Amino acid sequence: MLTLPRKPVATDGSTNLVGLTRDGLRDALIAAGTPERQAKMRAGQVWQWIYQKGVREFEAMTNLAKPYRAMLADHFVIEVPQVVRREVxxxxxxxxxLRIAGGHEVETVYIPEEGRGTLCISSQVGCTLTCSFCHTGTQRLVRNLTPAEIVGQIMVARDDLGEWPEPGRNPKDETRLLSNIVLMGMGEPLYNFEAVRDGMRIAMDPEGISLSRRRITLSTSGVVPEIARAADEIGCLLAVSFHATTDDVRDRLVPINKRWNIESLLDALRAYPRLSNSERITFEYVMLDGINDSDDDARRLVKLIEGIPAKINLIPFNEWPGAPYRRSSNNRIRAFADIVYKAGYASPIRTPRGEDIMAACGQLKSETERARRTERRAPATL
Incomplete structure (x- = not known):
């Protein structure tokens, strides 16, 4: 699997402070000349400017002395991914x-709802899982995102939403347009565990972006060995891309099932440490016409998850050009949902959002990577 250096480096060679853990930020300040006895305090001040106030220029950090601000500007930058295009x-x-280091691009989606707003963020450029119903899965894995590129997606969205607190106001008094995060964009989060963990710890830090762990949901296709680790080291809510009730069908839809089958996945979910807190696991189930949407599938599903506090999100298939599947009919989806609901499980049918801009679940794909592949295939001209 492709990885990047842990220390985020800006385009000019300076260290990017975005994405550093608190300890990493403290160590970077000491290395730049901050006295060790002051480093924890200085790190806390800089942290709040970056993540609580959204400041990108050291000169604006007015509770730091001017010489210290100059030192910071000499050694560091505050950089987030570049917005190439914004569609509404x-x-x-x-x-x-969003464009990131190396000229690669990823997609991030903000979904407004009444009283809340959810940001769907990516963890990799491309994906290695090749789920047959997912547009992102048709793009090869290029590399993992860094913590800076992960938390940077949140910062970019807050920029666009105008959500950083106004000077002189308590950030807790601000309207939360971005109230929830779902790691359901491009990539498998548990195949980029450390970077996702560090990015989410920054997002949850109470002196910064300050999102509750219950406002963050990590979605996995079933990387069984990392599930318990995610509960211990991240502690956010968990969603599972389930999508089938037999190994034969899931092998085709979610090929990772060939490595960790339904039984081993459910065993890991039953042992998920945070179940003791009665937190439900969300089972994501994309509805595919004639593939996984029968009444028998619904009955098998409720039998399989018996004993697991759960919610079943039924997702009408979001079609994309060349997709090999069709969306189940509304009547079929409602009949499936009714069986699940009568078995005692919440079974909301997700309303597709952003289909007209290819922003719905399973539709994300980097145009840059498509273009690069096209260029490689194009015949040379004289």
Missing amino acids: SADGTRKYL
Whole structure:
């Protein structure tokens, strides 16, 4: 698997402070000349400017002495991914195409809802899982995102939403337009564990972005060995891309099932440490016409998850050009949901959002990577 150096380096060679853990930030300040006895305090001040106030220029950090601000500017930068394109759907969904180091691009989606707003962020450029119903899965894995590129997606969205607190106001008094995060964008989060963990710890830090762990949901296709670790080291809510009730069908839809089958996945979920807190696991189930949407599938599903506090999100298939599947009919989806609901499980049918800008679940794909592949295939011309 492809990885990047842990220390975020800006384009000019300076160290990017975005994405550093608190300890990493403290160590970087000491290395730049901050006296060790002051480093914890200085790190806390800089941290609040970056993540609580959204400041990108050291000169604006007015509770630091001017010589110290100059030192910071000499050694460090505050950089987030570059917005290449911003699209707004008819339903208000926003999709950002973001450029990161190496000229690669990822997509991030903001979904506004009444009283809340959810940001769907990516963890990799491309994906290695090749789920057959997912547009992102048709793009090869290029590399993992760094913590800076992960938390940077949140910062970019807050920029666009104008959500950083106004000077002189308590940030807790601000409207939370971005209230929830889902790691459901491009990539498998548990295949980029450390970077996702560090990015989410920054997002949850009470002196910064300050999102509750219950406002963050990590979605995995079933990387069984990392599930318990995610509960211990991240502690956010868990969602599972389930999508089938037999190994034969799931092998085709979610090929990782060939490595960790339904039984081993469910065993890991039953042992998930945070179940003791009665936190439900969300089972994501994309509805595919004639593939996984029968009444028998619904009955098998409730039998399989018996004993697991759960919610079943039924997702109408979001079609994309060349997709090999069709969306189940509304009547079929409602009949499936009714069986699940009568068995005692919440079974909301997700309303597709942002389909007109290819921002719906399973539709994200970097145009840059498509273009690069096209260029490689193009015949040379004289």
